[in-house]
Amino acid sequence: MRRVIVRRSSVHGKGVFAMHALAAGERVLEYKGEITSWRTxxxxxxREGVExxxxxxxxxxxxxIDGSRGGNSARWLNHACAPNCETVEEEGRIFIHALRPVEPGEELFIEYLLATDDPxxxxxxxxxxxxxxxxDCRQSMLAAAA
Ligand SMILES: [Zn+2]
Structure with missing residues (x-):
């Protein structure tokens, strides 16, 4: 069953919205794409001038995971410092789970918490x-520097 739809977001660009009510803990979708180095x-x-x-x-x-290569609608998930979804890493794959009950039509947010060893x-x-x-906004989508 299709759970989400991508459309324009009031927060930033496109966003991912729930098509149906989601239960807390429900697996919503996988974050797909090519696995590569941060630097690459x-x-x-x-080079491509893409945001x-x-x-x-x-x-x-x-x-x-580079969602611009072989990615799915999960690449349009926007960041929030108080998100309604969480990301779960399982054996090198990322899954998006609802953190709390979500109403149909709500935009889904995750915390990016991007971490990198590169400066x-x-x-x-x-x-x-x-x-x-x-x-509670931390003003940045990056995880605190290691
Ligand atoms: Zn914030």
Whole structure:
């Protein structure tokens, strides 16, 4: 059963919205794409002039899933510092689970918490500024530096 639909978001670009009510803990979809290094992915997106940062999902081993290559609608998930979904890593794959009951039509959000061992320049940091504007907003989609 199709659970989500991609359409324009009031937060940023496109977003992913629930088509049906989702239960807390329900697996909603997988974050698909090519697994590559952070460095390769960033270089690729700069070369192509794509605002590609939102298509990258960091894995615990320091690689990233590049949703712009073979990705699915999960690449349109927007970040929020108080999200209604969480990401679960299982053997190098990422799944999106609902954190709480979600109403049909609600936009789904995850915390990106991107982590990388590579040094990030100011340009990249600026690209990852958070727009969620909630009271607990950390102003960045990046995980705290290791
Ligand atoms: Zn925020």
């Amino acid at each position: 992915a960033v270089r690729r997106h700069r 590609g940062h939102t298509f990258l999902f960091g894995l615990s081993d320091g690689t990233v 990030l320049d100011e340009d990249i940091r600026a690209q990852y500024a958070c727009r969620c504007a909630t009271a």
